[in-house]
Amino acid sequence: MSGLDNGRAVANGRYDVPLVVAGSGDEPARRDGRHPAPEPAPDAQGGFGSAAPGQEPAPRDAAVPERAGDVWDRRVASGLAFLRRRLSGDYEVDEFGFDPELTDAVVHPLLRLLYRDWFRTEVGGLEHVPADGAGLIVGNHSGTVALDALVLSAVLHDRHPAHRYLRLLGADLVFRMPVVSGIARKTGGTVACNPDAERLLRSGEVVGVFPEGFKGVGKLYSERYKLQRFGRGGFVSAALRTGTPIVPVAIVGGEEIYPMLADIKPLARLLKLPYFPVTPTFPWLGPLGMVPLPSKWLIEFCPPIPTAHLTDSADDPLVVFNLADQVRETIQQTLHRLLERRPDPFGP
Amino acid sequence: MTPGGTPGAPGVVVVTGVNRYLGAHVAARLAADARIERVIGVDPAAPNPELAGLLDGVERVRLDLGSLGGLLVDLDVDTVVHLALVTAPDPQQGGRSAMKEQNVIATMQLLAACQRAPGLRKLVVRSSTAAYGASFRDPAVFTEETEPREVPRGGFGRDILDIEGYVRGFRRRRPDVTATVLRFAPFIGSTADTTLTTYFSQPFVPTVFGRDPRLQFVHFDDALEVLHRSVAEEHPGTFNVAGPGVLSLSQAIRRAGRVGVPVLEPGLSGAVALARNLGFGRYGLDQVDLFVHGRVVDTSALEREYGFTPRSTVAAFDDFIRAHQGGVVLTRERLAAAERAVLDGIRQVRAAVREQP
Numbered sequence: 001m002s003g004l005d006n007g008r009a010v011a012n013g014r015y016d017v018p019l020v021v022a023g024s025g026d027e028p029a030r031r032d033g034r035h036p037a038p039e040p041a042p043d044a045q046g047g048f049g050s051a052a053p054g055q056e057p058a059p060r061d062a063a064v065p066e067r068a069g070d071v072w073d074r075r076v077a078s079g080l081a082f083l084r085r086r087l088s089g090d091y092e093v094d095e096f097g098f099d100p101e102l103t104d105a106v107v108h109p110l111l112r113l114l115y116r117d118w119f120r121t122e123v124g125g126l127e128h129v130p131a132d133g134a135g136l137i138v139g140n141h142s143g144t145v146a147l148d149a150l151v152l153s154a155v156l157h158d159r160h161p162a163h164r165y166l167r168l169l170g171a172d173l174v175f176r177m178p179v180v181s182g183i184a185r186k187t188g189g190t191v192a193c194n195p196d197a198e199r200l201l202r203s204g205e206v207v208g209v210f211p212e213g214f215k216g217v218g219k220l221y222s223e224r225y226k227l228q229r230f231g232r233g234g235f236v237s238a239a240l241r242t243g244t245p246i247v248p249v250a251i252v253g254g255e256e257i258y259p260m261l262a263d264i265k266p267l268a269r270l271l272k273l274p275y276f277p278v279t280p281t282f283p284w285l286g287p288l289g290m291v292p293l294p295s296k297w298l299i300e301f302c303p304p305i306p307t308a309h310l311t312d313s314a315d316d317p318l319v320v321f322n323l324a325d326q327v328r329e330t331i332q333q334t335l336h337r338l339l340e341r342r343p344d345p346f347g348p
Numbered sequence: 349m350t351p352g353g354t355p356g357a358p359g360v361v362v363v364t365g366v367n368r369y370l371g372a373h374v375a376a377r378l379a380a381d382a383r384i385e386r387v388i389g390v391d392p393a394a395p396n397p398e399l400a401g402l403l404d405g406v407e408r409v410r411l412d413l414g415s416l417g418g419l420l421v422d423l424d425v426d427t428v429v430h431l432a433l434v435t436a437p438d439p440q441q442g443g444r445s446a447m448k449e450q451n452v453i454a455t456m457q458l459l460a461a462c463q464r465a466p467g468l469r470k471l472v473v474r475s476s477t478a479a480y481g482a483s484f485r486d487p488a489v490f491t492e493e494t495e496p497r498e499v500p501r502g503g504f505g506r507d508i509l510d511i512e513g514y515v516r517g518f519r520r521r522r523p524d525v526t527a528t529v530l531r532f533a534p535f536i537g538s539t540a541d542t543t544l545t546t547y548f549s550q551p552f553v554p555t556v557f558g559r560d561p562r563l564q565f566v567h568f569d570d571a572l573e574v575l576h577r578s579v580a581e582e583h584p585g586t587f588n589v590a591g592p593g594v595l596s597l598s599q600a601i602r603r604a605g606r607v608g609v610p611v612l613e614p615g616l617s618g619a620v621a622l623a624r625n626l627g628f629g630r631y632g633l634d635q636v637d638l639f640v641h642g643r644v645v646d647t648s649a650l651e652r653e654y655g656f657t658p659r660s661t662v663a664a665f666d667d668f669i670r671a672h673q674g675g676v677v678l679t680r681e682r683l684a685a686a687e688r689a690v691l692d693g694i695r696q697v698r699a700a701v702r703e704q705p
Contacts, residue, residue, distance in 0.1 A: 076694055084687045088680045089602030095594050095644050096488045097562045176484045178558025178613055185560070195487035195494070 096196070097185030100165065107187050111154035114147070118294050119253055120348065121151065123159050125301035128247050131162040134201040135304065136239045137208045138327050139249040140227055140335060141216030144258035144277045147292060148251045152208060153188070155299060166208040167200050169193075169235075173214075173274070197238040207244075209235045211324070218263065218275035224255035225339060227332050233324035240314035240323075245304035248327050250334035253297030256345045258282065295345050298338045302330050358427040358470060359385045361579060362420065364413060364458065365432025366406065367391040369541065370474070372399035373568075374431060374575050379405030383580065388423065390416065391432065414457040420465035427470040427579055428462055430455065433511075435476075435504055436543050436632060444503050451507040459518045462525070470526045472578045473515050477531050477564075477588060477645050478505040482637035488562075491646045492531075492586050501617070502634030512586075528578045533590035533645065536664050537568035538671035543635065549672050553601050557610035560598050561642025564590040565665055570658035574650070583653050588645035591661035597639065604669050605676035613640070 082105055085091055093099045115121040129135055137156075142148055153166035168184075169192035175181040190196045192209065200207050210216060215228040239246050260277045268276035282289030305326065313319040361378055365371035366389030379387040389406045392413065411419065413432070419425070433451055437444040455473075462468055480486070481496030482505075500506055512529060519527050534544045544565075547553060566589050574589050601608045620636055651657050658664075 072698075073695065077691055080687045080691055084683050087602060087678065088683050089595075089599040090680075091599070093562070093594055093596050093599065095562070097560075097594065097596060097642075099596075172485045178556075180558075182558060182560040185562075190488045191485060193485065193487050195491075196489070199487075199489060 093186070096167070096188070096190045096200070098165075098167070098188040099186040100188075103165070103187050107183075108154050108157060111150055112158060114292075115151045115154055115297065118292070119151065119257075119297040120294075121155060121253070121297040121299060123155055123299045123301075125249075125303075126156075126160050128301045128303050129156065129160055129164065129206065130245065130247075130304070131160075131164075132204070134204050134242060134244045135206045135247050136197075136201065136235060136244050137166065137206060137247045137249050137301070138235060138331070139208065139210055139251055140225075140254075140331050141210035141212045142219075142224070142251070142254035143292075144217060144260045144279065145290075145292075146210070146217050147257060148254040149208065149210060150187075151254075151297070152249065152251065152299065156206070156208075164206045167205045168208045169197055171213055192234075194234055194238050194241075197235065198242055201238060201242040201244045211235055214274040218260070218277070220263065221255065221259035221261060224259075225252070225335050227328055227335075230324045230328050233320045236320045236323045236327070237314045239307050240310050240320070243308040243311045245306050245308075246323070246327055247304045248302040248330040248334070250300045250302070250331050250338055251297070252299075252335060252338040252342060253295045253345070256295035257292035259293070293346070296342055296347050298342055300334050300338055302334055305330075358579060360388065360423055360425045361386065361427045361429060362388045362390055362416075362423075362425050363406075363429045363431060364390050365430075366403060366408065367393045367396045367399065368432070369399065370535070370568075370571070371431040372396070372402045373572055374429060375406045376402040376404075377572055377576055378429075378579060379403075381576070381580065386423075388419075388425070390419075412457075413454040413461075416458060417461035417464055420461055420468065424467050425465065426467055427472070428458070428468065429472045429575065429579060430458055431474045431575075433474055433476075433507075436634070437503065447503060448507060451504075452510045455511045456514055459514050463518060463521055468522070468525055470528075470579070470582075471515075471518070472528045472530070472575065473511070474575075475512055475529050475531045475586075476504070476508050477533050477590065477643050478502070478634060479508045479512055479531055480643065480645070481505060481509075482641035482643070484641070486641065489644050489646050490588070492588060492649055500634070500637065502632055502637055504632075504634045505637070526582055526584045528583050529586040530574060530578065531586065531588050531645070532571055533564045533566045533588075533643070533661075535568050535571055536565040536668045538667050540568040543631070545668065545672075547631075547635075548600065548604050548606065548668065549674075551606055551677050552609050553606045554611050555597060555601070555608040556616065556636070556639050557612050559613070559640050560596045561639055562594045562596055562644050563600060563638075563642060564594060564644050564661045565668075566590050566661075567659050567664035567667060570664070573656065574654060574658070577654055577656065581654075585649070585653065587650045587653060588647050589650055589658065590645050590647050591658045591664045592647055593660040593662050594644055595661055595665055597642070600665060602678070603665065604672070605678045605680075607677050 091099065091101045129137065139148065139152060149168050153168060156166045157163055165188050168189040170184055170189045172191055174184050174189070175191055190200070197207055197209070211230040212228040213231065219228060236246070258277065258279045260279055262278040264276040264278060268274065279289065281291070305323070310319060361384055363371055363375040363378065366375045371389070371391070375387055375389045378384050387406045389403060389408045390411050390413070392411060394410070395408065409419065420428070432454060434447045437447045462471055477490070478500060479496065480490045480494055481498050481500040483498040485497050487494065496509065499509065515527060515529055535542050536545060570591070571589060577583065595603070598608060617633060617636055620631055620633060647658070
C-alpha cells in the first residue's frame with residue numbers, strides 16, 4: 001500500500017485499518033512487563049487477561065499433541081492451529097460477514113494496545129449496557145479518522161462483564177472501499193440502513209451507531225466536542241420499531257488524536273472523499289503523520305432510554321425527533337462533564 | 349419425502365426447458381410422483397442425449413413457447429412449471445441476444461398463453477436472487493420485500509427483473525391461478541454444472557482485490573424438493589430459496605483447497621465485458637457484481653410456508669467439494685501435516701537450545 005493510498009483509506013473510513021498503530025514502531029509500556037507472542041495467537045497476556053473470553057490457550061483441535069506445562073509451547077501450538085483453521089476455511093461467519101474468531105485473535109488485541117497503552121482509556125457506566133438482549137449504543141463521532149468506533153467496540157468487548165460484541169453501522173462509503181469494506185464486515189460492521197439495524201436488534205445484538213456521520217468525524221479542531229446535527233433520526237426509528245433501549249455514550253479524547261486544522265475541499269472533491277484533512281503532522285510527515293497523538297480518553301455510557309412503550313410511534317416524526325434530541329442533549333452534557341474531569345487533553 | 353394426500357396435487361403438468369439440466373431433473377421427479385397423472389416436457393431445442401435417460405416417464409413435445417397456447421387448452425393442463433431460463437450467454441447459441449430472446453420474450457409468450465388457458469390453476473416460475481441487484485447501499489440480507497436499489501448491470505439480472513415484472517402482471521390478470529415465484533440462490537451440488545461450479549473447480553480462482561463477498565448456495569437436490577412441493581402443494585407467493593448460513597468467498601476457496609488470485613477492480617468490468625463481446629471468457633457483469641457485493645437472502649418465509657429447510661450453504665458446498673477433488677492445491681491433510689512439521693521443528697530447536705549450557 002502506498003503512503004497516499006494508506007492516507008486515503010485512513011482519512012475517511014469510519015473503520016480505520018489498525019496497521020497505522022501496529023507499524024508505528026512504538027512499543028507501548030506493558031503493565032506486566034511481558035512481551036507479546038510472535039504469532040498472531042490469541043494472547044491471554046496483558047493487564048486484564050481475564051477479559052479475553054473464549055481464548056483458552058490450548059487449541060481445541062490441534063493436530064499435534066502438546067506438552068504440558070510449557071507456556072511458549074502452548075502459544076506456538078495454538079498460533080499454528082489458528083493459522084491452519086484460517087487457511088483451511090474452518091471457521092464461521094454470520095450472515096452479515098462477522099468473523100468472531102478473526103476479531104478476537106487479530107483485531108481486538110491490536111486495538112487493546114491502542115486504547116489501553118496508547119490512549120490510557122478510562123471507561124464508566126458499563127452497567128448501562130444490557131448484558132443480554134439488544135441495545136442501541138449512540139455515540140459522538142470525532143477524530144478525522146473514526147478510531148472512536150473501533151476503540152468503543154474493543155472496550156465494550158473487553159470490559160463488559162458479558163463481553164458483548166458491538167455491531168457497528170457504517171456509512172456506505174466504508175463499504176465502497178476495497179479492503180476497508182472487508183475488514184468492516186469481518187469485525188461485525190454493516191451498512192447503516194434501517195433493515196440491517198432492525199435485523200441486528202431483533203436478533204439481540206448490541207448495535208453501535210454514530211448519527212453525526214462524516215459531519216462529526218470531519219469537523220475542524222476548533223469545533224471539538226460540539227455535537228453536529230443528528231441526521232434524520234433513522235437510528236431512533238430502528239430502536240422504536242424493535243423496542244430496544246438506547247444507550248447514549250460520550251467519548252472524550254477522540255478529537256485530539258488527529259486535530260484537523262484545515263480541510264482542503266478541492267482535493268477532497270478530486271479524491272471523492274467527504275473531506276481532506278490537514279493536521280499538525282499530516283500530510284507533512286507522510287506516513288508518520290498517521291500516528292494518532294496520545295490523548296487521554298474517557299468513555300462514559302449513560303443510563304439507557306427505554307423505548308418499549310413507544311413501539312407504535314416509530315413513524316411519528318415528532319416522537320422520533322424529540323427522542324433524537326434527548327439522546328443528543330445527554331451526550332453533549334456528558335461530554336462537558338467528562339471534559340471538566342480531564343483538564344489536560346494529553347495528561348496521564 | 350413429500351407430504352402425501354394433498355388435495356392440490358395437479359393432473360397434467362407442463363414443464364418447460366426439459367432439455368436443460370434443471371428442467372430434465374424436475375420433469376423426471378414429477379413423473380415419478382404417482383399423484384401426478386401426466387408430465388409433459390416442452391422445449392424448442394432438440395433433445396439432449398445426456399439427459400434423455402431421465403425423461404422416460406415424460407411425454408416430450410418439441411415446441412416453441414410462443415405456440416404453447418393450443419397445447420395448454422387441448423390437453424387440459426392445470427399446472428405450468430417454467431424453468432427455461434438461460435443464466436449466461438452461450439456464444440455458440442447466439443450470445444446475449446438469444447439469451448434475452450429465451451428468457452424475456454419466451455416468458456412473455458408463455459404467460460400470454462397461460463392467461464388464455466381457462467383450466468390453468470397453478471404457475472411455478474424459476475427466478476433468481478439476482479432479482480435484488482447489487483449496490484453498495486444494499487442491506488446485508490435481502491428479504492422478499494426488498495426492492496433492488498439499482499438496476500443490475502448484468503444481463504441475467506435484468507432479465508430476471510423483467511420476468512418478475514411480467515409475472516406480477518399475470519397475477520393481476522389471473523388472480524385465480526396460484527402463482528409461485530422461486531428466487532434461487534446459485535445452485536451447487538455434486539452433479540450440478542453451472543458457471544459457479546466450473547469457477548470453483550479451477551485450481552486457481554480469480555477474485556476481486558480487497559473484496560470478500562458473502563455467498564449463499566442452494567443444493568441442487570433441495571431446489572428439486574422445493575420445486576416438487578410447489579407443484580404438488582399450494583404455495584402462492586414469492587420465496588427466496590437458499591441454504592441458510594453464509595460462506596465468504598475467501599473461505600469457500602480455502603475450503604475447496606483452491607488458491608484465490610486477486611484481480612484489481614478498476615477496469616475489471618470493462619475487461620470482462622470486452623472479453624464477453626469477443627466471445628471468450630465465461631464470466632459477465634453478473635459474476636463481477638456478485639464477487640464485489642455478495643448476496644445473502646433471508647429464507648424464513650420459505651421455511652414457514654413449505655415447512656422445509658434446505659441444507660445449509662456450508663453443507664451444500666461441502667457436498668460439491670467432495671465431488672470435485674481434482675485440481676485441489678491445498679488439502680486440509682496437507683495443512684495439518686505442515687502444522688505438525690513446523691511445530692515439531694520448533695520443539696526440536698527449542699529442546700536443542702535448552703540442552704546447551
